[in-house]
Amino acid sequence: MIDLALDPGFGSAIGRGVGAIALYAVVGLVLMVFGFYAIDWTTPGKLSALVRNGCPNAVIVTAAGLFSMALIVVVAIYSSAGKLDEGLLSALIFGFVGIIVQVAAVRLLEWITRLDIGALIESDKFAPASVVVASAHVALGLVVAVAIS
Template identity: 40%
Template sequence: MIEELSRDVLGPLVGAVAYSAVGIVLMVLGYLVTDWLTPGKLGELIWTERNKNAAILLTSNVLGVGLIVVGAIWASEGGVVRGVVSTFVYGVIGLGAMAIAFLILDLLTPGKLGDILTEDELQPAVWVTAAMHVALGGVIAMALS
């Protein structure tokens, strides 16, 4: 009975907690990377100044990271520890890819994407950048499966 309880309840519970922790850590890292790539303080832009451009960009980053985490969990094999470690590694790779894609898009387009975030008017370039984040998260997630 205790063996069944451990296998059926405690094992999945430990996995859910561990994967949740990794997901939270990766989303915090995604926030920090986005904050680093953009001028000003992202939290202040979104929560104090209510800047829609910054909110759209951060939302796309969270969704992209979420897709990567889901894909890494889906593809993980070999127990919780191995799965959690591989999820973290793939998540960091995904964050790096999103940051590089942001910088490349910034080089290929007029103006500075980071500066556009601080504008009060809703900017179409932010939607393009957001789509790139979500799409790249999906690509990385599918590459894992």
């Protein structure tokens, strides 16, 4: 017979960990949803409908935006060094800053390159320029994430 001896605080540590996971998941989800709607609101056309309809450029740009938001949230959580309250607050603050920076930068990219983002994401055909817009999202997510750490 195997005798399993657990530390007295094991159960409460597991409970705190599960609670932290749930709270970070909620913060991450809120930021991702807010980020999606910020991109949708500032992009011509209805982004959610374009993604549902499988417009390849809309899917690429949206996926890159969500991926970059996840980078920001993950680094904010990691840099909190196990302090739940600071980690949640950092994730929220840096997440919202990241959303603002991404939206502004993509609009600036559109203006500088004279890209018609609306026509680009509404197209049923893949447009290589969508990779440029997606790359801008990921690059800015990396910049914000590194700035956090």
